[in-house]
Amino acid sequence: MSASAPIIKIDGISKSFGSFKVLDGLSMQVMPGEKLALIGPSGSGKTTILRILMTLERIDGGHIQIDGEQLYHMERNGQLLPADERHLTRMRQKIGMVFQLFNLFPHKCVMDNVTLAPMLTKGTPRAAAEKRAMELLEMVGMADKAKNMPAQLSGGQKQRVAIARALALSPKIMLFDEVTSALDPELVEEVMNVMRKLAAETDMTMLLVTHEMGFAHDFADRVLFFDRGKIVEEGKPDEIFRHPKQERTQGFLKKIIAAGHRV
Amino acid sequence: MTQWSGYFGLILQGALVTIELTLMGSVLALFMAFLAGMGRLSRFFVLRALATAYIEFFRGTSIFVQLFWAYFVLPFIGISLTPLQAGVLALGLNVGAYAAEVVRGAIQSIGREQYEACTALNLGRWQGMRHVILPQALLVMLPTFGNNAIELLKATAVVSLISLTDLTFQAQVVRSQTGNTLVPFATILIIYFVLALLISWGVRSLERRMARGLDGVRA
Ligand SMILES: Nc1ncnc2c1ncn2[C@@H]1O[C@H](COP(=O)(O)OP(=O)(O)OP(=O)(O)O)[C@@H](O)[C@H]1O
Ligand SMILES: [Mg+2]
Numbered sequence: 162m163s164a165s166a167p168i169i170k171i172d173g174i175s176k177s178f179g180s181f182k183v184l185d186g187l188s189m190q191v192m193p194g195e196k197l198a199l200i201g202p203s204g205s206g207k208t209t210i211l212r213i214l215m216t217l218e219r220i221d222g223g224h225i226q227i228d229g230e231q232l233y234h235m236e237r238n239g240q241l242l243p244a245d246e247r248h249l250t251r252m253r254q255k256i257g258m259v260f261q262l263f264n265l266f267p268h269k270c271v272m273d274n275v276t277l278a279p280m281l282t283k284g285t286p287r288a289a290a291e292k293r294a295m296e297l298l299e300m301v302g303m304a305d306k307a308k309n310m311p312a313q314l315s316g317g318q319k320q321r322v323a324i325a326r327a328l329a330l331s332p333k334i335m336l337f338d339e340v341t342s343a344l345d346p347e348l349v350e351e352v353m354n355v356m357r358k359l360a361a362e363t364d365m366t367m368l369l370v371t372h373e374m375g376f377a378h379d380f381a382d383r384v385l386f387f388d389r390g391k392i393v394e395e396g397k398p399d400e401i402f403r404h405p406k407q408e409r410t411q412g413f414l415k416k417i418i419a420a421g422h423r424v
Numbered sequence: 425m426t427q428w429s430g431y432f433g434l435i436l437q438g439a440l441v442t443i444e445l446t447l448m449g450s451v452l453a454l455f456m457a458f459l460a461g462m463g464r465l466s467r468f469f470v471l472r473a474l475a476t477a478y479i480e481f482f483r484g485t486s487i488f489v490q491l492f493w494a495y496f497v498l499p500f501i502g503i504s505l506t507p508l509q510a511g512v513l514a515l516g517l518n519v520g521a522y523a524a525e526v527v528r529g530a531i532q533s534i535g536r537e538q539y540e541a542c543t544a545l546n547l548g549r550w551q552g553m554r555h556v557i558l559p560q561a562l563l564v565m566l567p568t569f570g571n572n573a574i575e576l577l578k579a580t581a582v583v584s585l586i587s588l589t590d591l592t593f594q595a596q597v598v599r600s601q602t603g604n605t606l607v608p609f610a611t612i613l614i615i616y617f618v619l620a621l622l623i624s625w626g627v628r629s630l631e632r633r634m635a636r637g638l639d640g641v642r643a
Contacts, residue, residue, distance in 0.1 A: 217540050253546040264541035267638055268559045277555060278545035312639050330545065 166229065168193040168334065168366050169214070174223030176209055183209050184390040186223070193333075194364045198377035198398070201387030202413055207370040209390075211336040214368070215258045216249050228255050228333060254282075257332035261339045263319040265311040265326070271298065272307040275326045282330070290329075297325040301355045317348030321355055328359075334366045335359075342372060349373070356380065374417055378402050386410045428607075431598045435608065438594030439615050445511050445580045445590060446619070450573050452516025453523055457572075460520065461527025462553075475524065482521035487579055490514045495586045511583035511590075519576040523569060530564035531557060563634050570627030574620045591615060 169191035176184040183206045191197055199207045212218045214225070216232070224241075225232040234241040235248045244252070266274050275294035279285040285293075298304040301321035311319055320340055327335060337356070341349045353376050360367060360380055371377050377384060377398065384401040386394045386409075394407040405411045456478075463475030482490065495510035505513065534557050542552030584593035591612045598608040 215544050217543055250546060250548070253543070258544040260537065260541070260544075262537060264537045264544075266538070266541070266556055266560075268563075278547060281551045281555065282546045282548075310637075310639055327544070 165192070167191055167226075168195075168228050169368075170224075170226040171210075172224040172226070174213065174220045174225060176206075176213065176218065176220055182390070184213075184220075187390060187392070188223075189385070189392060191334075191366055191368065193366055196360050196367045196380055196382045197369065198381035198384045199368060199370045199387060200372070200374065200377055200384060200401075200413075201393075205387040206390040207387055208338050211258065211338050211368060211370060214334070215256055215336055216253060217258075227252055254330070255332055256334045256336065257327035257330055258336040258338070259320070259323050259327050259340050261343050263311075263316070263323045263343075265319055265323055267311050270308050270310055271303060271314075271322050274311070274322060275329050278326070279329050294325070294329060297328050298322070300328075300358070301325045302351070315348055316344045317351045320344065320352045324352075324355060324359070332365070334368070337367065337369045337371075339370055339372065341376070372417070374402060374414070386413065388413070427602075431602065431608070432611070434594045434598055435591065435611055435615070438589055438591040438612070439619075441508075441589055442577070442580050442591040442616075443619065445508070445515065445583060445588075446573070446577045448508075448512045449515035449519065449576050449580070452512055453518075453520040453572065453576060454569075456517060456520025457523030457527050460524035461531070464524065464528045465531060478517075479521045479524050482518050487514060487518045487582055488585070490518055491582055491586060507583065507586045507588035510586060511580070511588055515576055515579055515583075518579065519572050522575070523572045526565050526568045526572065527561070530561040533564050534560050563631070563638075566627060566631045566634070570624055573623045573627070577619055577623065578616065 167190040169189075171187060171189045173186045173188055174184055175182065175186055187206075187210070199210065201207055209218060213220055214227075214232075220233060224234065230252065231241065231244070232249075232252050233244050235244050236242075266277070269277065272291060272294055275297060276285075276287065276290040279290045279293070280287060295304060295307065298307055301324055303318060303321050303325065306314065306318060306322075311322070314322065324340075340356070341352050344352065353373075356369075356376075357379060359365075367380075369377065369380055371380075379398075381398050383395060384398050385392050386401060386405075386407070388409050394401065394405060394410045400406075401410065402414065405414060460475040460478050463471045464479070466472050466475070491510065491514040494505060494514045495507065498505060498510075531553075538556055538560065539552065542556050547556070580590055581592040583590055584596065587593065589597075595608040595612045599605050602608070
């Protein structure tokens with residue numbers, strides 16, 4: 162694969178919940194190492210896109226290529242067949258996700274939350290998994306809480322552990338779905354700082370869904386504005402936030418600023 | 425009045441049989457509960473159907489009839505069980521059917537976000553079940569398991585019908601030998617009650633221990 166091939170290639174996907182069509186022929190591409198922010202009004206399908214990439218929702222039609230391989234299909238003798246669990250398992254190794262509500266395992270301490278998946282899915286020996294976990298916990302500033310149970314942590318601390326947990330599998334692509342929106346305002350910054358550092362220091366591809374426009378501006382190389390399952394406008398953060406071309410983008414940003422979010 | 429000590433000895437022996445039955449029956453019930461409870465949640469239709477059939481059948485027929493089948497009817501197809509084996513089998517299968525629904529309910533009570541975290545971390549179905557879902561579900565199951573175990577303890581009395589010398593059987597022996605009804609039956613009433621209390625207490629302290637595990641710092 163040449164360096165300029167997209168790592169994510171979404172090709173005409175559609176997705177309905179019941180009779181409600183969330184995505185209708187959406188196509189987009191993401192280049193390796195790109196930091197992408199997905200913004201847009203509530204219900205525009207941002208979460209759905211991330212969940213589809215994480216295989217938490219299935220698509221009704223279209224194709225997705227991750228790192229040159231079909232996500233939901235397997236190529237067999239030139240034919241495309243629906244992916245089986247084994248194929249999905251292999252593809253999921255390339256992708257990690259951090260959730261709005263952290264989804265930590267409440268019965269496991271911080272360290273075990275981080276080491277569980279590498280030990281089970283990659284057969285990493287405990288010592289090596291813990292060493293790596295310690296490095297990651299240090300990076301997110303949680304090394305001193307390694308033995309604590311999640312119930313004892315603040316929301317911001319939980320989210321930083323969740324980030325370390327997803328990183329422990331070294332995915333090529335990281336998905337972040339409103340990772341600060343469940344946090345008390347004074348805890349938002351600590352999580353954003355971790356993510357800024359991550360964006361600056363790694364060449365991972367990152368997709369970020371957020372309602373924090375200032376953060377999207379700092380974090381992203383490219384911003385996509387979604388409305389009703391469609392990309393209305395995309396461009397560099399400065400273009401989108403300072404000089405939005407589309408009326409709907411302008412309206413959305415105005416509303417967000419009026420609601421007190423900074424840009 | 426010296427003969428009473430001998431009779432109490434009999435009743436104590438009966439208590440040991442009852443405890444043995446309760447423990448062995450509970451082990452079988454626990455095994456069946458996980459087998460059938462998880463079977464009902466299986467992706468495979470055959471497993472779901474088998475689990476459902478087992479649960480409905482054993483909940484829908486009487487423990488008496490199940491015991492008589494285990495002891496009197498199975499020999500006709502070449503399976504002869506001792507009274508103890510028949511008792512453990514009937515009690516374990518019967519209570520296991522009820523407890524299976526507890527297992528299923530507890531597993532389903534674990535939030536979708538935990539399953540989704542498992543998927544996002546690429547854990548296999550069984551890995552997620554074993555390391556993430558079941559440990560949390562166990563805490564949900566525990567109180568009802570305690571009730572199930574007490575039900576099982578109380579149901580052990582039926583084995584006296586196939587002449588297993590449990591508490592109830594021995595009380596009847598004492599009654600027929602002494603002509604006194606009140607003393608033996610009052611005694612076993614108290615013993616059953618104390619055993620049930622012990623089960624409640626044991627389950628509650630286990631529950632507390634596990635709940636504490638969700639808090640605090642790991643050594
Ligand atoms: N499991 C589901 N069942 C039914 N409808 C759903 C489901 N998930 C999402 N939807 C609907 O699909 C639409 C898109 O949802 P999605 O969560 O992707 O939006 P979003 O852009 O992330 O919104 P928000 O900014 O509020 O998080 C919404 O109208 C939502 O109600
Ligand atoms: Mg969303």
